[in-house]
Amino acid sequence: MPITGADGEDGNSSEKITTGIVWDMQPCYTWSPDSNYLVARKHFTSRRSLGAGEMWMYHRSAIDANAMSGVQLTKRPNDQKDVNEPIYSPDGRYLYYSQDATPGDAFEYDKDSNKQIYVVKRLDLKTGETENYITGPGGACRPVPAPDGKSIAFVRRVGAKTGLHVLDVESGAIRLVYDELETDTQEAWAIHGVYPSYAWMPDGESVIVWAKRKIRRISIADGEDEVIPFHIVDQREMRRPVRFPVDVAPENFPVKMLRWVQVSPTGNQVVFQTFGALVCS
Numbered sequence: 001m002p003i004t005g006a007d008g009e010d011g012n013s014s015e016k017i018t019t020g021i022v023w024d025m026q027p028c029y030t031w032s033p034d035s036n037y038l039v040a041r042k043h044f045t046s047r048r049s050l051g052a053g054e055m056w057m058y059h060r061s062a063i064d065a066n067a068m069s070g071v072q073l074t075k076r077p078n079d080q081k082d083v084n085e086p087i088y089s090p091d092g093r094y095l096y097y098s099q100d101a102t103p104g105d106a107f108e109y110d111k112d113s114n115k116q117i118y119v120v121k122r123l124d125l126k127t128g129e130t131e132n133y134i135t136g137p138g139g140a141c142r143p144v145p146a147p148d149g150k151s152i153a154f155v156r157r158v159g160a161k162t163g164l165h166v167l168d169v170e171s172g173a174i175r176l177v178y179d180e181l182e183t184d185t186q187e188a189w190a191i192h193g194v195y196p197s198y199a200w201m202p203d204g205e206s207v208i209v210w211a212k213r214k215i216r217r218i219s220i221a222d223g224e225d226e227v228i229p230f231h232i233v234d235q236r237e238m239r240r241p242v243r244f245p246v247d248v249a250p251e252n253f254p255v256k257m258l259r260w261v262q263v264s265p266t267g268n269q270v271v272f273q274t275f276g277a278l279v280c281s
Contacts, residue, residue: 028053028084028193033092036060039073041086041097043191046079048107050189053083055097055123073123074130078105082191085142090149095123096133098141098194107189113138113157117186118194120154134167134174139186141194146204151220153177153207155184155195162195164209164218178223181211255279 029040038058045051056070073095074083081100088095101119102111111117118141120134134140138157145152152167163179184195198209207218208228216225258272271280 028086030087030095032088033090039086039088039095040070041084042070044076044079048080050082050107050191052076052079052081053191055083055086055095073125080105080107082189084190084193087144089145090147093124093126095125096143096145096152097121097123098143100190101132101135109187111187113186114159115139118190120152136174140165141184141186141190142198144198144200144207146200147202148204151204153198153200153220155181157184157186164207164211166220177207177220178211178218178225180225181209182213 029038031038036059038060039055040058041053042056043051043053054076055073057073058070074097076083081102083097083099086095086097097120098118099121100107100117102108102117115137116135116139118139119132120140120143121130122133123130134143134152134154136156140154140156142155143152144154150169152169154165154167156163156165158176158179161179162181162184164177164181165174166177167174181195186194196210198207200207201217204220206220209216209218211218211225215228215230217228218225255274258274261270261272263270269280271278273279
């Protein structure tokens with residue numbers, strides 16, 4: 001599915017601006033603050049189906065094949081460690097994203113979440129330098145800068161709980177705000193994002209996030225949560241399922257598998273095992 005952008009003031013028309021991208025079910029792209037660029041995660045597969053990703057930048061007004069191919073911002077370290085959740089800093093200078101930083105080149109299913117699985121990286125779009133920006137026990141993923149750029153919210157595992165944390169950009173101090181998020185997917189192959197997207201309110205006082213099976217407003221000051229109610233008006237067509245009658249426990253039924261068949265010395269009988277019993281026939 002290609003990214004599209006409105007090319008008319010009424011927003012009713014769209015234009016393809018990318019080529020050669022394998023997209024995910026969860027959006028893994030972000031607008032630059034000036035609305036001129038998109039950074040998207042381009043996905044690659046190898047001998048293991050879920051593969052890895054890279055960050056590429058596209059201009060919204062790309063009109064030829066060369067521009068649609070984009071500009072590569074990051075390079076995948078191998079074919080099995082994924083990268084996702086890109087987001088710009090409010091001033092447009094930095095790109096934050098999450099990446100599996102576990103050792104080795106092969107994906108493993110038995111990673112220890114008490115240590116560090118994912119880290120938040122920061123790419124300086126002016127100098128091209130990349131650094132591990134948020135690290136530590138429990139990992140770090142789904143970075144979301146505050147509107148003023150002074151804080152960055154992110155997700156980290158704390159023991160068995162997934163918590164919303166906030167990093168103070170100036171001091172580097174990290175504070176746990178809320179520890180009742182849904183469980184993140186750091187141990188899994190999180191190509192659709194390690195945690196669902198969330199957003200700051202414009203005043204920077206709270207975050208809107210999915211937690212405890214509801215959409216909630218989390219106060220950054222004290223971690224108090226408030227449910228945001230919503231309902232969906234939808235219509236579905238219901239059809240009668242196809243069903244066939246099945247006799248679950250019949251008195252007699254044909255045996256289709258015989259085990260350890262032995263023919264009698266006279267040759268006129270055989271004995272075999274089936275369903276845990278010896279049968280002579």
